[in-house]
Structures are given as C-alpha cells and as structure tokens.
Amino acid sequence: MLSVGLAGKPNSGKSTFFKAATLVDVDIANYPFTTIDANHGVSYVRIPCPCKELGIKDGCGKCKDGVRFIPIELIDVAGLVPDAHLGKGLGNEFLDALRVAEAVIHVLDASGGTDAEGNPVGLGNHDPVSDVKFLEYEISMWLNGILKRNWEKLMRNYKALGGKPDQVMIDQMAGAGVADSHIRRALSEIKKDPGAWKEEDIKSFAGLLRANSKPMILAANKMDxxxxxxxxxxLAMKDELVIPVSGAAEIALRMAEKAGLIRYMPGDPDFEIKGQLNKAQTAGLEKIRALMKEYGGTGVQQCINRAVFELLDYIVLFPVEDENKYTDRKGVILPDAFLMKRGSTARDLAFRVHSDIGESFLFAIDARTKMRLGEKHELKDGDVIKIVSTK
Ligand SMILES: Nc1nc2c(ncn2[C@@H]2O[C@H](COP(=O)(O)OP(=O)(O)OP(=O)(O)O)[C@@H](O)[C@H]2O)c(=O)[nH]1
Ligand SMILES: [Mg+2]
Incomplete structure (x- = not known):
C-alpha cells in the first residue's frame, strides 16, 4: 500500500492529524514528544467514483453518493527538532519509520504557539515560517548518515572491483525507501563519480535523494x-505547497458524523446538521463551518489527496472482468480501484492484478470505448480496463 508520512517538530499536531485521518485513537497532548513509537494507520484518498458517469443505476456499492475512498497507509512519527541528526531532542533515528513513506506531510504549528522544540509559548509568539526548512535538512542528514555507513569500505570495493556507480548506491540505500530511479536521477544531477566524492558531495547527494524520494507538502495546522x-x-511562500489545516476540526466533524449529528464526508467543503444539538455543540460546529468556508474544508483530506495526486503523480485505475457490465467474475461492479504511477501501461496494470496475468497478457480493452489496447499503451486517470490474458 502507498505510504505517506507525517513529520515535523514536536507538539505541532501530527498525532491529531493522524487520528483525524485514520480514526485510530492515539496519544495527543500539549507537550513535546508525546509520540515515541510511530503510529501506523489506514487513511484514504478521495476521488469521484466513475459509476455515475458510466450510468450505473443505484450506484456501484463501492462508493458513497459517488464518492470513493481508496486506502493508503499513514505514518505518524516522533517529533524532530533542529539538529536532531546531532542528537538533539530524541535524535533522528525515529525517521527510520519513514523508510516506506513515498511523501511527507510536514505538519507545522501555524498558530505560533510552540517554539522550535515544541514547548508551548502562547499563541502567536513563534514564527511558523522559521520552522519550514529544518525538516528537509534533517531528513537529508538522516539519508546522509545511511549513505556514509561503511563508506570507506564501500569505496575501496567500488574502486577495486569496478562496477556501476548507480548499482553501488542502490545497494547502499537498499532498505531506506529510496527507489532506484531516485538514485539514478540524483546521480545524473550531481554528475561527479562517487569514487571522487568528499563529505560535501555525499551531503549534496543526500539532499538530492531527499528531494526525489521524500517530496513534501506543508500542512499549516491549528488554523482554527x-x-x-x-x-x-x-501561503505566500513560493516553491512550497501549503495547505491550511485544522486536525482538531476534522476530528470533531468525524466524531459528530459517527454520532449521527451531522452529514459529512472527509474532504467535503461543508457539512449538514441532522441531529439534535445542544447550544455548545451548535456553537462549536458553526465555528468550524466558518473556518471551512474560508479555506474550502478542514484541509486534512486535501493534504492526503494533493500528496498522492500532485506530489507523487498517482492515477486511479479500475480493472474489470466484464467490460460491458464493469464487473468482476462475481458481478461486483468496479470491484477494485488501484493507485498507480502516471505512465503505467496496460501491462503494468495486468501485473498489479496478478503476476500470472501480467506474464500471460495478450491485450487490454478500454471499457468505455471498447478499444483494444496493446501492452505498452499508457493508461489514463480513471480508466476502466479489462485485461485479456491466456490465463
Ligand atoms: N487548536 C488546535 N489544536 C491542535 C490542533 N492539532 C493539534 N492541536 C493540539 O496541539 C497539541 C499537540 O498535538 P499532538 O497531535 O499531540 O502533536 P504531535 O505533533 O503529535 O506531538 P509529538 O508527538 O509530541 O511530537 C495538543 O494539545 C493538540 O490538542 C488543531 O488543529 N487545532
Ligand atoms: Mg504525536
């Protein structure tokens, strides 16, 4: 499953965001280092389900009013402080939890109520802009540390045995969640042969690996x-993707929805009251509504969606067995929704369904147009595809 990590300084609201997005009950408190061991949970990206547009009466049964949620993994890690890689705070070994994360949501305390170490200082007394850059650096330095493990021995072998620089780096970074393509891209950007690298070159390479392998989105949290x-x-920071967020408001809405008090789906720009509310509940919810009006929602779902679809450029594909009824063998309509990288081909989808299907692929059919697609055909976001194979 595609993983997205939540990181940032202590007390910024990572666990609150995590709880809001997964409804997993985790420790939340107004002091630094509440979370030590990473929390893992399932959250969802939200997309319009194609069943409506395909004319399926009564819906497909896999979506709610035409809104479909596709699972991803969310990881909430311990807080990091500037110079964590030198052992400040709890250090940066906790970043190991981010190995599998393909993107990072940097949770910032936009309220300015906590200092760089996460200590409460009173609203508006710390500039959140000053917290933006440190995380990229700390993640780079964590990758730098992994790169440097056994560096001398590695370079001796590399020089003695020859071999390709990319393979040497791929082996070294195996397990750090850095894909081969990220390594090749970083190598082509740095140009110098690793055999001649000095400390500074290793650091720059780590910085490039960070940018390629852990792209970041900024959640300006506590916007309430x-x-x-x-x-x-x-929001005015150029070169940064910033989304105003209130994790606390999202928790309140999901709880109210669960209790039958409101109609709300994660990512909605508004909600509807349907239960009997007391005065305090009404006041609290109306405050949230005003906030949502201003920013288009609570920001939690927006962060997840934009991380997956904008930062990582995923698309959604719907494999089916029957291209006329859009069903699987058992008659389930649009049974699966797969998140795959843009550029994926018909054959890539076949492999994703099953390695046997991938190996015995003959051709695919676009269920909308009924056109035949060859193995190298690049699929589009939202494609509904039947795979024809010999198996
Ligand atoms: N008003 C407001 N408070 C929030 C919001 N999100 C988090 N908080 C508060 O901020 C404090 C820290 O929240 P946590 O979710 O524990 O923060 P964290 O980043 O996980 O903290 P560590 O695990 O210590 O790194 C708590 O008092 C939360 O109630 C929000 O959106 N609005
Ligand atoms: Mg926490």
Whole structure:
C-alpha cells in the first residue's frame, strides 16, 4: 500500500492529524514528544467514483453518493527538532519509520504557539515560517548518515572491483525507501563519480535523494486558532505547497458524523446538521463551518489527496472482468480501484492484478470505448480496463 508520512517538530499536531485521518485513537497532548513509537494507520484518498458517469443505476456499492475512498497507509512519527541528526531532542533515528513513506506531510504549528522544540509559548509568539526548512535538512542528514555507513569500505570495493556507480548506491540505500530511479536521477544531477566524492558531495547527494524520494507538502495546522497573518505568510511562500489545516476540526466533524449529528464526508467543503444539538455543540460546529468556508474544508483530506495526486503523480485505475457490465467474475461492479504511477501501461496494470496475468497478457480493452489496447499503451486517470490474458 502507498505510504505517506507525517513529520515535523514536536507538539505541532501530527498525532491529531493522524487520528483525524485514520480514526485510530492515539496519544495527543500539549507537550513535546508525546509520540515515541510511530503510529501506523489506514487513511484514504478521495476521488469521484466513475459509476455515475458510466450510468450505473443505484450506484456501484463501492462508493458513497459517488464518492470513493481508496486506502493508503499513514505514518505518524516522533517529533524532530533542529539538529536532531546531532542528537538533539530524541535524535533522528525515529525517521527510520519513514523508510516506506513515498511523501511527507510536514505538519507545522501555524498558530505560533510552540517554539522550535515544541514547548508551548502562547499563541502567536513563534514564527511558523522559521520552522519550514529544518525538516528537509534533517531528513537529508538522516539519508546522509545511511549513505556514509561503511563508506570507506564501500569505496575501496567500488574502486577495486569496478562496477556501476548507480548499482553501488542502490545497494547502499537498499532498505531506506529510496527507489532506484531516485538514485539514478540524483546521480545524473550531481554528475561527479562517487569514487571522487568528499563529505560535501555525499551531503549534496543526500539532499538530492531527499528531494526525489521524500517530496513534501506543508500542512499549516491549528488554523482554527492561528493568527490569520501567520496562515497568509505561510501561503505566500513560493516553491512550497501549503495547505491550511485544522486536525482538531476534522476530528470533531468525524466524531459528530459517527454520532449521527451531522452529514459529512472527509474532504467535503461543508457539512449538514441532522441531529439534535445542544447550544455548545451548535456553537462549536458553526465555528468550524466558518473556518471551512474560508479555506474550502478542514484541509486534512486535501493534504492526503494533493500528496498522492500532485506530489507523487498517482492515477486511479479500475480493472474489470466484464467490460460491458464493469464487473468482476462475481458481478461486483468496479470491484477494485488501484493507485498507480502516471505512465503505467496496460501491462503494468495486468501485473498489479496478478503476476500470472501480467506474464500471460495478450491485450487490454478500454471499457468505455471498447478499444483494444496493446501492452505498452499508457493508461489514463480513471480508466476502466479489462485485461485479456491466456490465463
Ligand atoms: N487548536 C488546535 N489544536 C491542535 C490542533 N492539532 C493539534 N492541536 C493540539 O496541539 C497539541 C499537540 O498535538 P499532538 O497531535 O499531540 O502533536 P504531535 O505533533 O503529535 O506531538 P509529538 O508527538 O509530541 O511530537 C495538543 O494539545 C493538540 O490538542 C488543531 O488543529 N487545532
Ligand atoms: Mg504525536
């Protein structure tokens, strides 16, 4: 399953975001280092289900009112402070939990109520913009540390045995969640042969690996209490993808929905009251509604969606057995929704369904147009595809 990590300084609201997005009950508290061991949970990207547009009466049964949620893994890690790689705070070994993460949501405390170490300092007394850059550096330095393990021995072998620089680096970074393609791209950007690298070159390479393998989105969290100028300042940062968020508001909405008090789906720009509310509940919910009006929602679902579809460029594909009824063998309509990288081909989808199907692939059929597609045909977001194979 595709993984996305939540990281940032202590007390910024990572676990609150995690709980909001997964409904897994985790420790949340107003002091640094509440979370030590990473939390893993299932969250979802939200997409419009194609069943409506395909004219399936009564819906497909896999979506809710035409909204479909596809599972991803979310990881909530311990807080990091500047110079964590030198052992500050709890150090940066906790980043090992991010190995499998393909993207990182950097949770910022936009309220300015906590300092760089996560200590409460009173609303508006810390500039959140000053917290933005450190995380990229700490993740780079964590990768730098992995790169440098046995570096001398590695380079001796490399020089003695020859071999390709990319293979040497791929072996070294195996297990750090860095894909071969990220390594090749970083090598082509740095140009110098690893045999001649100095400390600084290893560091720059680690920086490039970070940018390629752990792209980041900024969640300007606690927007419900943040001074508006803080949110504005963060949104004005060029080169950064910033989303105003209130993890606390999202938890409140999901709880109210569970209790039957409101109609709300994660990612909705608004909600509808349907139960009997007391005064305090009404006031709390109306405050949230005002916030949602201003920013288009609570921001939690937006962060996950934009990380997956914008940062990582995933698309959604729907394999079916019957291209006329859009079903599997048992008659389930649009049974699967797979997240795959843009550029995936018909054969890639076949392999994703099953390695046997991939190996015995003959051709595919686009269920909308009934056109035949060859193995190298690049699929589009939302394609409904039947795979024809000899198996
Ligand atoms: N007002 C408001 N408070 C929030 C929000 N998100 C988190 N908080 C508060 O911020 C404090 C820290 O929240 P956590 O979720 O524990 O933060 P964390 O980043 O996981 O902290 P560590 O595990 O210590 O690194 C708690 O008091 C939360 O209630 C939010 O959206 N709005
Ligand atoms: Mg936490």
């Amino acid at each position: 209490v943040a001074p508006p100028e803080n949110v504005k300042k963060l």
